[in-house]
Amino acid sequence: MEPPAPPRRVTIVDVARHAQVSTTAVSKVLRNAYGASPEMRARVRRAIDELGYRPYAAARGLRGQTYTIGVMLPDIRNPFFPEILDGITSRLQGTDYQVFLGPGCNGEKEEARVTEAMIDRGMDGIVLVAPVSSPTRLEHVASVVPTVVIGRHGCSPVYDTVTDDDVAGAALIVSHLAGLGHRRIAHIEHHETDPTRIAEMPNAQRADGYRRAMRSLGLADEIDVVSTSYTQQGGYRGAKELLGRPHRPTAVFAGADIVAMGVLEAVAEAGLSVPGEISVAGYDNTTFAAFGPISLTSVDQAGHEIGANAARLLLERIADRHKPSVQVRLSPTLVPRRTTSAAPE
Amino acid sequence: MEPPAPPRRVTIVDVARHAQVSTTAVSKVLRNAYGASPEMRARVRRAIDELGYRPYAAARGLRGQTYTIGVMLPDIRNPFFPEILDGITSRLQGTDYQVFLGPGCNGEKEEARVTEAMIDRGMDGIVLVAPVSSPTRLEHVASVVPTVVIGRHGCSPVYDTVTDDDVAGAALIVSHLAGLGHRRIAHIEHHETDPTRIAEMPNAQRADGYRRAMRSLGLADEIDVVSTSYTQQGGYRGAKELLGRPHRPTAVFAGADIVAMGVLEAVAEAGLSVPGEISVAGYDNTTFAAFGPISLTSVDQAGHEIGANAARLLLERIADRHKPSVQVRLSPTLVPRRTTSAAPE
DNA sequence: CAGGCCGTGGGTAACGTTTTCCAAAGCTGG
């Protein structure tokens, strides 16, 4: 009842009329394009301010850019992803680009739906965080719109990648534990069967890094991997299995903090003390891990750096779609906390 | 180097030509509009499939809708918000609408930026979760685009609201604690000075609910509120202050789970046992609270329901912008866990 | 059998912006 008449939006035509110039001139000012004198720029800008004009992105998209960047996160609940997002937005600060997030995508179908939706909306570039789709699919997306992939170890000429060195990260944990005197160090991994995923996904790399580190430390015989999933549930089930072993491990390296949460739950249920009787380590350095009473030893991936690099690469690729693709690999760091200590006995 | 030629997108004209009909006809089929025979529908649909056509949202937006809904969350890190998001998307399942999230907005300025960006992109509707902007600002947004506000107790003729009954929620906690024999029940609130916010924001309602419940239980003399902020830091500081009291409380009701986390940290530092020497309760029933080793007593807001209701109201408002506004208020439920027990002595 | 209505289909003008031209005017150097 209050405002039954939705007021018409101010358009570029209104601005042009108000400033007594052509719409072309206004457009040039908006885009900082060549061919406008300083006086005209000032004049147009004043008109824009006076009228409160804002360019309509849908219309811009029809001819040029939409100044929109899409980010796809696999799971908002994982506290590691906001870090990446912060890195992206901080790098985009001051540009005309606006970030929008595609909501929870688990599974290839959902991913396809969201990426298609982003393409349909004419987004200027997209960032895919830990996508599960096939490389073919990723290349298809990247061939249509500038794309940066985070957290996948495959590489392609059509998209850039930013990854954490998961093999090195796993090694950090294993040598930390070995340095504390542990020998029976078990690992809980995310089950993977697809061969390309085994090569590209971070979880597989972590498991691989675990195995390699164990071997290089002369602990090849102690290698013990349980294959569940990167969820709290998965950690719980994995830990149950490990605790049931005749010769149970003295340390568990969970492939992700969320998995470690499940491990801690199972360990508490079994009445074992952490780290006195069993040490537990995670991966990702989430807020969960940092939380005082939990204080989980973990690996920090520098999410902020990852995001900032991804945004930088994306801007570069938007500027030149045919530049050679870049792979950025960042080194993780160990964050020792109170869930790991010297091995018992 | 691989695909230097970005392939032209399939347009409605291509489909029309391929199906040997007019573009108008294709458009009608796309929108399930009146004036197309079943045969034509089938024919057009086949052409769409064969060509892999997808409508270009930017172009649609210029004339009609963009089939895009924007959701603004104040903080992705808060585990309560994904619940709401799930509720929204589940209700939108099967419709043509796609949800996009505006990224982290703390503060009025950021909120304004994101809402403007959504409006500029021609979004068909937007959902604001716990916005901090002034009512005037909210009404302005709502006057331009269909809007639903979640978690604000103010009401307006131009937008619908979905809220949790925070007063009742606070009462649930207080009577739970009183029922366990506690009398010195303290509360940690989010500091608020702005008068309209005091009336509308959930945190203020919770503090108010706490006071009322205390009074109605004959504990008016025991009312003890510390004003910090809804952060882990805030909880920590608030707890420090409470623990320093000559007559320290036997129970602390933190206004949010994240605040309770800080409380637990401070309590652990002080060497007090929970719930033996002091009971702690939160609000929101986040995954944090549900996590076994923490097991925090909390209040569940039925985030999924909240989101689903918001989406429903938004669809209704998109269908009829002038329908009278609706306020939905949901009742919270208590989730007792292991951080609360009988009062000492 | 005339007049009107309904079901079906298409022509065409928007929508708000960018982009590609082109024209005019102001320089420069010979």
Added chain:
DNA sequence: CCAGCTTTGGAAAACGTTACCCACGGCCTG
């Protein structure tokens, strides 16, 4: 003083879709 360049500004045609309106035929009704 003229030929060519540079700078400044605008006219007009896209971009892909939808909304509005009109035309055509068939059928019902009186």
